[in-house]
Amino acid sequence: MWSLNEIVKSTDLKLNELFKPGMVFFIEAIIVALLAISLFAILGLVLVLMERKVSSFMQVRLGPNRVGPKGMFQTVADTIKLIVKEGMTPDNADRFLFHLAPFLVMIVAMILLAPLPFANGFQIWDINIGVLFVSAVSSVSVIGILMAGWSSNNKYSLLGAMRSGAQIVSYELSAGFSILAIVILSGSLTFSDIIQSQANGWWLFKGHIPALIAFVIFIIAATAETNRAPFDMAEAESELTAGFHTEYSGMKFALFFLAEYVNVFIVCAIGATLFLGGWMPLHFGDNTTFNHVMDYIPGIVWFFGKTFFLIFIMMWFRWTFPRLRIDQLLNLEWKYLLPISLINLLLVTVVAISGWHF
Amino acid sequence: MFLIKYIKEVFGAVKSLAIGMRRTLSYFVRPKEIITQQYPDERPVIAERFRGEVVLMHDENNEHACTGCTACELACPNGTIKIVTKFDTTPEGKKKKALDTFVYRLEMCTMCNLCVEACPTSAIKMDTAYEHSVFDRNKLTKKLNNEGSKIRSGVE
């Protein structure tokens, strides 16, 4: 059976035969960049369509169904429309920051892709502090949002950006704590090690109740960090019209839009890697027959399956719940999630030290 | 005590959210509940009383029942209807007022049905046509009586 790991290795070997080592690195970087960008484009198209279909089914309607079979090319049509649209810059805007902001948000999302293991050995950069890297870089995207809000010279944008700042800074904490729970359980910061530690069962099942609590908190914090309903304070359509991207139009708006979905994908991928074993197939202890059957499904399918399951949960949240108010949002973090995750961390440590997990 | 209240609060909140999520999921997995009507493919059922536009009824002999009495014009609250009359000569040689042009301005009509109520000879009625959009506003000003139509004999 083919595996992505072998394809990567053989390509590397082939390139090393043909070129000098410096050139090989350069060519590989280009290939990776192309792959990353095409992944982004596909993700944007798929996730936007998925969101619209999920919302439409929950709202007893059909959703897009005119462009292509079952409306599959709706997002392609939308993208073309957004590219052709005029990108306007408001008067008195800080033009440099205004144009920079969408790219910054996008670049952050791209950097976050680096340590993600898509399949066994199929990873851009297996950095030894992967988890730390992800939680550090993900908070940079708030700078892009703040930039967009400030430079637009619009009060709605400013309010949205400030809300987003307060929100992401606070939810970073509980997201970090819930990630820490898995780091303690697996004893490593490297993504590949964390996945290997789940070879005999996912942490969500192995880690008892503390892992479950950490998972729930992670999902809530991830929803908040990606500015999605019910935590979409930065956009808050009925209050701030469109929040920080009120003044953006055309392709720059599309970049914000795309970055939102890519961020959703990335946090869900991280959640899937940490709690659901990433590309690791579903294994139950020593049940060899069952484990063997599961191994036949390729790792990349497992990875995307788990990630899209988490994405569905986040969409499900969005189309069910009303929006919180900004002070309630902060109350939820500081009065509920933070204390709970602190206590939970203690529990996890106890579980890890006494080896109660499987 | 405080802790029990705190935990109760958290569980109550999670439960209320879970109930809502169950409801949306139940719709998500039951696509037969979808109520979308795909309009141009799927024509809506229009009630027979639907007020879409005013029409002057003609029979197969191209005859209508309008005497040109302008009762509808007077009843109309927004000046939608304009009746232009002429004088016909009856076979007995008497001059008689008759309808020349029934001008109906659809763009001003609010479909209030007052003209139909006012008509003494029931010559006009509300039709159920509803696709009125045109590219030129002038097309909405309509002449309701057919070319060469005349009043049905016996209608006074």
Added chain:
Amino acid sequence: MYSTTEIVKQSTAEGEMVINIGPQHPATHGVLHFVITLNGETIKKVEPHLGYIHRSIEKMCESLSYRQFVYVTSRMDYLSSHINNHACCLVTEQALQIELPARALVIRVLMDELTRLASHMLWWASMAMDIGALTPFFHAFREREMITDIFEDTCGTRLTMNYMVPGGVLMDLHPDFQKKVHAFINQFKTKLPEYDELVTDNIIFQNRTKGIGYLSRESAISYGCTGPVARASGVSCDVRKHFPYAIYDKLDFKEIIDTGCDSWARYKVRMQEMRQSLHIIEQLIDNIPEGDFQAKTKAVLKPPKGEFYSKVETARGELGVYIVSEGATTPYRIKFRSPGFSNLSALEHMAVGGKIGDFVAVMGSIDLVIPDIDR
């Protein structure tokens, strides 16, 4: 209304900023304009600027006959057009002392209550949307569609009916009317618990509305609030109970009063009112008397010289129609006391001190319909 330059000129204290909500804004449900002074996110001052869709209906009515002006009122509060028409017909009938046949009265009450249900459903949908939940909007429209279909069958229109005329109703009920209303009642009874599951019981929704937009009983009376807004502040003001018209005095229904005084109380009052309206419809739907649907009236209505006032309970509150007649075929002066106008004036009192999110929640809970305010 201000021009933009004047808004900029308005002096603001240190750390405050002026923000325009509207005229085009997702939460105003129409063209309503608020100039809000903010300190951070806290609202310091709210100033409504009206008139973006002012059509001067009162002036228009002065040149329309007593039959014609009824149709204009459908365009005032377009969500309760039957009830508006009812108010106008009542004032003409009162002036001319027309006795209505029993069937016409029952039809009118049925239509009024169906309208109230449809209006409250739309309010529920848009309030949930204001708070940020988009899914309830479509669920409520599914049931509202059944009511508009019933209206379309009988009245021929879906929104602006002009179904009630002085002396009765325009047309007899459609033969399918009872069947369809029964179908609607059955459907709605199964869906109401779902509404509660989706929105009422939701902890986020409750937190967003509880304690928000406080309007005490005294303020509610002083600001002239009526309808669910006043009843949620503990004021008993249901016109159907206190000044019964049509056959409301013979019907069994409760006036819903809540003393919560906040957005949550207003929400609960309307949800209960939907159940009461359903109860009224259930009482009447199988007992529609046979007979004429319209009393015999003269072709040209000429009320005697004098002043006449009639009031009805619309979905938003008390709608009054004040007519000064000079004995001519057109009214000399006509004034609509619209419920939205008074309810809006209390908005500043309710919203000051809250956050922007609260402002939207309060605005949703007082159920503004802009043409009703501007007229």
Added chain:
Amino acid sequence: MTKEELKITLTGLLPAATFEESGQWLNVKVSSSEWFNSAGLLRNQNTLQFDFLFCETCVDWKTRLTMVYFLRSTVLGHELVVKVDLDRDNPEIESVASIWRTAEFNEREVYEMFGVKFLNHPDLRLLILPDGWEGRNPLRKDFEDPVNMVKL
């Protein structure tokens, strides 16, 4: 209270007022100078308690303007109509916004539609009409606007 009882009570309170009972309600006519004090009495008197101003408007009689106030007591349930005649060329009357808050908006509407000046009003500006309509009062009978008004 019935109309008659109301009339008896009011004759004692407002000696200068005139009454008319032909319509639906008891109509009281007071002069514009007395209006503010009478309003205070109507609002606060224990036997009257007219705490709810449910409608306030103006009628243009071509020779004079008449302010019409519709009062109701939410406690005692009776209703009353108060009319105040104003000079058409220079209409001025004391504002009652301090007694009934709802009067603030209603008086702003009457101000722009009829040009009645309300003294001591907290914020007498145009409410519905756009800038530049001061002095042009659409609901007066002699108002002409060839552009926006379509005569049938």
